[in-house]
Amino acid sequence: MIKIKIEKPFKLSDTITCGQIFRFFVQEDGSYDVILKDRVINVFMEDGFLCVSSNNENDLENVVKNYFDLDNDYSVINSFLESKDNKLIPAIKFSDGLMMIRQDPFETIIEYIISSNNGVPQIANALNNIATRYGKKVNFNDKEYYLFPSYKDLKNVTEEELRACKVGFRDKYIKRMIDKINDNDIDLNEFYGLETNEALNKLMENAGIGPKVASCILLFAYQKYDVFPIDTWVKKVMKKDYAIEGEKNIRNFAIKTYGKYSAIAIQYLFNYGRNKEK
DNA sequence: CCACAGGACGGCT
């Protein structure tokens, strides 16, 4: 096990459970097993330290720091957002320490294609089905986990087999995406360098990827914070607290108000709305 | 058994 001294605000629990990732498992002692691209980690906070163990301890501190975005200074982002919208301040204060997890691009694309018109438990179920059938098995603390398969691992998977994993009508979207990546019609690394609107448009050329899904992919896999993923929950909040309706109006408001950190504002609002009663 | 929740698509104005 390694211990990482946490110097800045960091809410481990909220960061893991706020809806960014689907493949984590709460343990009886309250710690979390989280499945990363190439390993399984167990994490918990104790006396200001992030305590991490893994089946693969190679370069573990750097891997975990990168995954939870621990070297990013969110106080800069928070100050920026505070200066733009007074109404957001309670949500910012409440969510201080919520980090944007840096996820693997391929897994994120498949995750969020599956997320469309779907609920969180179903998404997790489908992802775990895919991993169990096509991913590499990892034994960790007397448990068996499966890493999420790469696009090469999934090269020969059929739509029928995907549907059997409970992805529903999204089977063909996923299959086409896997094929395009394997055929080099899509370069997953290209999106890091594209300007956000170009990247959104390029992602949305693919069947099954609309504005919400493309925004989530760019946020969670490519760290583009000037996106604004609008789901039904966001629509409700915007109507209730800001008297704004319609996706176009919401997007215009967000970009004008929150600018380059629009996506972080949404995450804070969502986390606040979901957890403040607890 | 039915109603509903959750984004993208495609066919219709």
Add this chain to the structure above:
DNA sequence: AGCCGTCCTGTG
């Protein structure tokens, strides 16, 4: 360009 029925699965 905007509206709306449809796609699949799980839950109440």
